[in-house]
Amino acid sequence: MSGGGATIGKFTVLAVIGRLAIARLAIVLAATGAAWAPLHAQDRATIEKQTSLGKALMERGRLDEAARAFTAAVRGSARDSLTARVKLGEIHWMRGERAAAMREFDHFIDVYNQRGSRLTSRELTAVGIACRYLGEDSPELFKDALKAFDEAIARDPTDLEPRILEAELFLDKYNNADAQKTIADVLARNPSEPRALLALARRLANDGEPGAMDALRRALEADPDFVEAHVFMARIRLDAEDLKAATDAANRALAVDSAYAPALAMLAAARLLGNDSSGFADAERRALARNPHDGEFYATLGEVMARNRFYSRAAAFARQGVERDPKSWRARGLLGLNLLRTGRVADGRQELERAFAGDPYNVQIKNTLDLLDTFKDYTEVRAPHFVFMVEKNDADLLALYLRDLAAESYDSLAARYGYRPADPVRVELYRSHADFSVRTLGLPGIGALGVSFGNVLAMDSPFGRKVGDFNWGSTFWHELAHAFTLGSSDHRVPRWFSEGLSVFEERRARPGWGARVTPDFLAAFKGGAVPPPSRLNDGFTRPAYPQQVIHAYYEASLVCELIARDHGTPALVRMLRAYRDGSSTPEVFRTVLGTTPELFDSAFDKYVRERFGDRLAVVEPLRLRGDPSDASAAARAGDGKFAGAMREGVAALRAGREDEATRLFQQAKAMFPEYAAGESAYWYLSQLALRRGDTTAAIGELKPIVGSNDTQYEAHLLLARLLESRHDVAGAARVLERAMYIAPGTAATHEQLATMYATLGEWPKAVRERRAVVALAPVDRAEAFYQLALALHRSGDDDGARRAVLQALEAAPDFERAQKLLLELHRSAPAGAERVP
């Protein structure tokens, strides 16, 4: 903090006290006129104070006064006049006076070119800020901004300002990795630096990591008037659909600067989500009063709407942003992304290309355009109500299952919810998880398996992950359920309820699909780490420990189960309709369930304790301590009697004490019979039974795994093999049928299932499996087509059989068995059928 003359002592003290105190004192000076009087006297000391004064006024939204102070600093050639000048440019920018702002910023190019080597760190920082704004018109200047910040850092490594600005620029461009490095540098030097803490919160939130709220709280503790932090708090609260808390946070920012547009955008969004259209209009009017060309205001609204799953509204706001400010590349990018999310791929691409031309450093937009370039490798598979976008090589195989699964799920969900999404539902399956992630967020790294934008679903393809990582059938069903719950509630369904219903529907679709109770969930519940239903959104949007998001899905499904138990399944549908009609959650609980969220919390707590009483007794409570991102906190959930029995069982098994291992695994199983995931007691017991040659016992242990675990491929194959060995072909076929939703890419398994269906006389399914073998492009194509032809022939489709056998013979013209079938088909062709003589 620079200062001089009579007030230097005061400002020296202020520098120690911090930014907050400076702002407050400066405002006092300004308000009392004490600052102005010396200015008129052209007192040097006063001139040197004008930039600090201007900044303080600017933070309070008093832009006219701030501009006067900055102007005085510039005219008086204060030592920090370059900082004052860049701030003048920023004031023009905030008012929408783009041309004037750019004139100010453009001056810095000359400054740098003429005096670059003599500029101080602060002056270089001003150059960097100017370049960042100039980058809006000439994106190559974003690089110059980084260069200037780097030089400022080199000039004075103790100056944190350029590092913070650099981190913010990275974050603006969604370059989280570089942002994190810079943030860490700043916090290593000053762990309480508010802007660095805010940047950290943004970075953590962007990456979906725990700890964002903690960083934000620390930022606000350091500077309670930090408007940007309040705005970010409002955004986090809006993500959690806590409109009141979001409104409070926005208002705290507005108490500092009543016309601060980002805060007004949050306030407007909260009001809109709360169906308060006049309140929304008021906030909009206030924002536009400062800057009638504020595209960013609408871009922010669009972003919030998208985060709350209102993708069409998001696109509409983004379009308003573009109309207000055609050079708002953020708004245009959001427009493009949300057009894609609503299925308008060509229009979305066009907008993204324009946004990219304006700002080629936005990683989100670049990634998405790169992804769109890969769409040529995909093909569309059409079915009633659906269009599937599948990678070309996988389309023939997946279409065999997708069509049936889609028809079944659509009919089931349409019957339950009394609603049909507009045709067609677009389903995109990505072979690369990174591509799916980019489709969803514009960035890689998403932990989810699928996403629903309403009528547009995107998910990992069965080949996008390792076998056993997920069940693509249940994932599809889950996402499609969102299409129904979002659509039937006009996208007003809260996140927790939509997710809960989707898991609930998974479980109804197939035995074993959907999340099941786990020891770590009960440990978290027992330890009070699981939020009550009334705060369940927090579990999705700002997890307190690494597994909390997973737990939130399960908890949400339990909430739906409890409602269905006590009020009937139709109550779930009535709740959706109430949300659609604009009711808040308390209103929905009151009108549909006759209770309050708080009373429901109590009922839910009782329900979980009653339902899992015995299992709660065998797990140790999870206690969250210290850093919420500490993975070991959740790892402690592995304590308790159940975990102890499992550990001892494994140790006994490794030591060759099989009888003891069997006893311990039986104990573990009795303590927690629902737990069949991974290497469960059931799995170990099945292996021990096989070692004893006791197939019956092995089958008995494997059945619960297959019945309650939708990803353990090995258990499915083993059970099918054992059942077949016991001549239970129908049972074995059922198990392999389920296995196809875990890993559909193994030709041998399709051949096995085809043979089973042939044995059972289920020829249509045998045909499907033979088609699957063909789709997997076997080296022995001729055999694959011949077997398909045989199955088609047996199913009564002789025309299909003829075509298939022709394909077999096309590959191997002298293939004797295929020749015999061809001749047989010709001999049995009905008279008059179109045949080659």
Add this chain to the structure above:
Amino acid sequence: MRFALLPMLLGAMIVAQSRAPAQDPATGRAPAAATHVLIVAGVGGAPEYEQAFYDDAMRMAEAARTASSVPDSAITVLTERPERDPRRIAGRSTKIEVERAIARIAKAARSGDVVFVLLIGHGSARDGHSLLNLPGPDMSAADFARALKPLSAQRVAVINTASASAEFIPVLSANNRAIITATGSVMERNATRFARHFVDAYAGNVADADKDGRLSLLETYTYARREVAREYESANQLQSEHAMLDDDGDGKGTAEPGAHTADGALASRLFLREGAAAANVVAGATSNDPRVAALLHHKDSLDAKIDALRRRKASMDSTAYEHALEALLVDLATTNQTIRQLTGGTP
């Protein structure tokens, strides 16, 4: 007349016949060329690899013995630990034993015989040169080139399934030699999976793509290559081995060779598993019966037409193509059926 037709009917056999000493008066065909098999399993370095190399070597030997009817005396297996099966393993897979085994084959082999050399194990690269890791000194491609030199009158297939094996192609490439390497570069140094799939092709009945009852080296290579890719893909892993084949003597490998391309032509005519060819009576049919000769002539004409039609497929209307193909295939099926009846095959 039948002999005059042979080049047209059995074009695939021309090379073998030209090098075979004489024709069998009983069948009118050249006596089958003898096949010699050398299987080398290198040093494992870890129990699981030693076991895997041993398993692949023994499965391959068994497939040669049973499915391909290669006599025991023509199969040589060398492994890291011959004591595991002294009856079937000839010795330790040291450099000197490998060289001796090749020398023995060179001494026994007649002109026109087929020599298969299957190398299983780890490979490495030193100064850009491929090495097969053996107990004791490793063997380089140049070492193999020297050892194989006496086999100039035989058709030789060398299949190096080891990592970093790519250099075997430029060094061993020659006329009448098919060289397969599991990797396309000496930089591909991770343990490979090619051997297992290559042996699977011979041990199982999964790679005979043209259903002629025989398994060519080209079919085996194609199967193994595709299954390797599929395995990596299924495991969602980046593929770290890219097999190549060279058999036109130019020292340059091809990833996707074909029977009608420069690389692949010889491999399509090298059969380790020919025993089952007898099942395809038509493919090997010979007779002095003029009716059969006429049918064979007709079949030959149909084969040519089918081949020509398939080449035109991309430029044809799909329905027209299907109709034309069906007509030819029905004719071919009927012709083959009649030939089988006349020559005693199962109709």
